[in-house]
Structures are given as C-alpha cells and as structure tokens.
Amino acid sequence: MSIINDSVVDNQRSYLVEVFVSLKPVVNDPQGLSIRDGLNSLGYAEVEAVRAGKYLRVTLSAESASDAETRVRRMCEQLLANPVTETFHLVVTPLNDH
C-alpha cells in the first residue's frame, strides 16, 4: 500500500494554471466600454474594443499537464466562472520542483 502511495507521490508535480475569465460576447460589458472610451480620450483612436475580465493563478499538483488542465477546468465550471455569463481559457505551465 505504501509503495503505491509513494509511486503516486513521485508522479506528482506542480503546475501553474492561469485562468482567464471573460464575459461571453453576448453579454454587455460596461467596464470594457468605459475603458475603451478612456483610451480613445487619451488619443488612442485606433482602439476599437476592450473587454474586461478576471485573471486567476491556480497552483496545484497533478500527474500531468492534461490532468492539471482537466482539474482546473472542473473548478471553473463549478466555481471560478459563471456559466451563465462567462467563458474562460486556461494556460498550463509546469513548475520546477525543489
């Protein structure tokens, strides 16, 4: 039993999963519109659109990058994003242990 547990622990490593949460395109984003207007006022007339969102960094142990992504995807579906109004995408980076 302990051998199995040890081997599981050995296979685990840390990953950083960056979570980018944004409002669905169909949802009006008054923050983004205000920021765009501000940039236009500063003289950045080329700015056509800004969408505001959230950025979360989740550090976790997992057996693989795809395992880490699967776990954080579940977290997003259950809590980190609201499926009614938001979408998300993930970027997974392995972290150096020790």
Added chain:
Amino acid sequence: MKFGVVVFPGSNGDHDALKAVELGLQEEVVPIWHKDTSVAGCDALLIPGGFSYGDYLRAGAIARFSPIVDAITSFANDGGPVLGICNGFQVLTEAGLLPGALLKNAGLSFSSTWVHVRTETDRTPFTVGIDPGTVLRLPIAHGQGRYFIAPDDLATLEANDQIVFRYTDSKGHEDDAHNPNGSVAHIAGICNQRGNVVALMPHPERAYDALIGGDEGLQILRAVVHAGLSAVSA
C-alpha cells in the same frame, strides 16, 4: 408565522429584515447564522442584502458554500417560501435555486434610490393577493443588479410566468429611463418554476413604514403570511 433571516458574514440588510418582520408585520422572527445546518422550524426564509463574503469572485459566489445553504435548498425543494433580497438574489442564482445571473450595473455606479416596480404575477407566496399590474415604490441599493439571462432562457422564464417584478415608472410603464441597472427585459425580480422561491433587487424590508420613506414593501412580506395561513386552513 415564524420567519428566519439568514445571516452571512458581510450581510448588512439582516437587521432591516428582522425589524421589518418584527415591527412591520408583528410576526415572530429569528436570525439564522450561516454555519447553522437547519432552518430552525421557520415557515418562511428571507435571504437579506449585503456583501456576503465581500462579494469575492462574484457577488454571492462564495456564500453558497455556507452550511445553511443545503438547509435552504431542502426547505425550498419541499415548497417552503424563500425570498432573496438584493445580495440574497445573487446568492440564490449562484446556488442554482434561481436561473440567470446578476452583473455590474450598466451605468457602472452603485445605485441607491427609490424605484417603482410592477407586479407581474400573483402566483407566488410573496405576491399572492397583490393584483398583477400593481405598482410598488421600493428602494434599491446595489452595484451589481443587472439581471442577465440568455435569450432562449428568457423566453422560458416568460412562458413559465417566472417574472415577478419589472422596473417601471410610477404609472407602471417600462422604459429604459426607469431601468436603473440595465436588466434584461426590465426584470427586477423572478421566481423558480414552482413559484415558492422569489428574489428581487429592490428592498421591500426597507419600505415597511411611512416613517422610513415608504411602506409598500410590507405588502410583499405580508403576502407570505396570508399565503401561509391559507395553506394551513386548506
């Protein structure tokens, strides 16, 4: 009739709700701490306004992990009357007891003012006896009250008679000028399909006496007392 007011860390409308029931309705009322696991024999639950858990992540998102929410869900599934007010509305949508979501106000500012809402249905325990079309004057105080639901789900909401209140002018006509937060279809309050779980962004518990600016919110709280009595006698 015994009311329960659920208190989360960051609730700030709990004492308004307790006073509205105690002084306005003169019914029994108890606070229920969010770590409790039962609704303490209450006949109706009020989920008050405020900023539960600091509105972290999204308004209402963290409150649903409080132990009391399982008890609220069981109570609601058994048909018990539940009224979510302001942050309570946000908590109920995040907990999946009501459809849709509440977003930052379209105007971006926190709105604290009095509004008018038109009652759309009398089939809920909080509107029974209030004729559809009745206009109530209630205060609002929120930064994230813009009700959103996808177009298909909005059609379902309409078809199921789940829209309970709409923002209007004092005569009961809706237009963009009287929609304080940009809510889709001017929606101020909704209910679940069964009708026993109701929530709205305005604060009926802050309008229980003319002394505090208005008493028309009392009709919503009183309705559930009448609904409860009729259920007992039925």
